[in-house]
Amino acid sequence: MQLPRGRFLTIKKETSIRKLQEEAIAAGFTGYLSFFTGDTRATLVIENGRPILAEFGALAGREAYEKLHSMSDIAVDAELFILSDAQLSLAKEFNRTYTMRTEPEQRARERFAGIQSQERSAEASASERKLAASTAGATRLKPRVAKVVSASKWEDDLSLLDTMDLEKVKRSMRENSRMIAEKLELDHLIKENV
Missing domain, CATH: 1.20.5 (Single alpha-helices involved in coiled-coils or other helix-helix interfaces)
Structure with a gap:
């Protein structure tokens, strides 16, 4: 995961992942937690106390969060960093694969994307019909000649x-x-x- 550095807040020693998350929720924390469990690095980005991005080794998003949740009672040493609104926006933009979406939310996004593509194709076919109707009786237009573009x-x-x-x-x-x-x-x- 690529994150802006953020402003260092504190190091929490020998605390559980569950306790870290409870404290973040209670404080409305916005930033990220970074820690190691054994040889595996874990990062959890939190917005207003709610986890939004997660990484655990090679796992990302919901899978990483579920793995962290299953290990929530393990003691870790964690670094906490505060992110500004701009830094949080960058974190979200550059780490979309680490986003934690629930299944209903993911289905809703896919459904919305499908509706948008259907609307775009309907608009495109309507504009094609208008163009065909307007040029039906007209003389044939001279085709455009494309500029020669370099190979690469x-x-x-x-x-x-x-x-x-x-x-x-x-x-x-x-x-x-x-x-x-x-x-x-x-x-x-x-x-x-x-």
């Missing part, structure tokens, strides 16, 4: 690099980093080239 994005990037003045880019980057260092009062880090 890689070749495009390489050709772009060939046209760039790399020395100018390097000078510009050095000047900008020098200005930033001066603004941050880090002049002592700047070495002049001899």
